[in-house]
Amino acid sequence: MLKVNREKDTENILREEMMQERAAVLGRAGEKLSHAIEKMKMIERCIEEQLQHFSSLMEKCREENDNSTLVSLRKKMIKEINGEIGKFNHAREYAKLRYYYLIVTREAMGMRRHHWVEEVYKIPPRKKCVRDI
Secondary structure: OOOOOOOOOHHHHHHHHHHHHHHHHHHHHHHHHHHHHHHHHHHHHHHHHHHHHHHHHHHHHHHOOOHHHHHHHHHHHHHHHHHHHHHHHHHHHHHHHHHHHHHHHHHHOOOOOOHHHHHHOOOOOOOOOOOOO
């Protein structure tokens, strides 16, 4: 009768631990990229809310025919919105770096096809500053 050795030998144990560590490294790289993209989405929602708020305030000033408030409000809101756009673009650069790290990590592990990574982790284009609204 053939006896099967149920105990793992040292080589199999090390191989299993290496695979677990590789999976953990890839998981962390993906999570960091995911968080970076989510931060960009939060900033983008904030920009959209500010634009909507600005539009409603501008409409109210026009209805009241208050040009002095309109001019100062426009300058202030454009400055605030451009500040958020700056944050968005900075977060985008961070996300691009995290994307690069993920691809390099995959390459180092012998993974050569990254088409699904591009589909899952889409990084939005850079935003241009607002000049006038």
